[in-house]
Amino acid sequence: MKKVLLAAAAAISMGSFSVQADGGAMYNNLGCAGCHGAGGNSVVPSYPSLAGKDAGWLVQQLKDFQTGARKDATMNAMAPMAAGHEQAIADFLSGK
Secondary structure, eight states: OHHHHHHHHHHHHHHHHHHHHSHHHHHHHTTTHHHHOGGGOOSSTTSOOOTTOOHHHHHHHHHHHHHTSSOOHHHHHHGGGGTTOHHHHHHHHHTO
């Protein structure tokens, strides 16, 4: 019985990891939707909608905010949290 429970716990844990690596999950978990809207469709004019944008362009924007090449107080603070997940997030958004 213990082996079954351990196997189930391992499967759940691995499943959670996979979901976390998903671009949509990353987008939501990092709080991007708070400004850029659900699925990248902003309802606030001062925050750009990102849905349907070119993935390469989105990756570059995140990297530019991370390095400070592009300046915005909020994004310069938020973008580093996406480090290593830029492409997954960009792929999620470009597919919307």
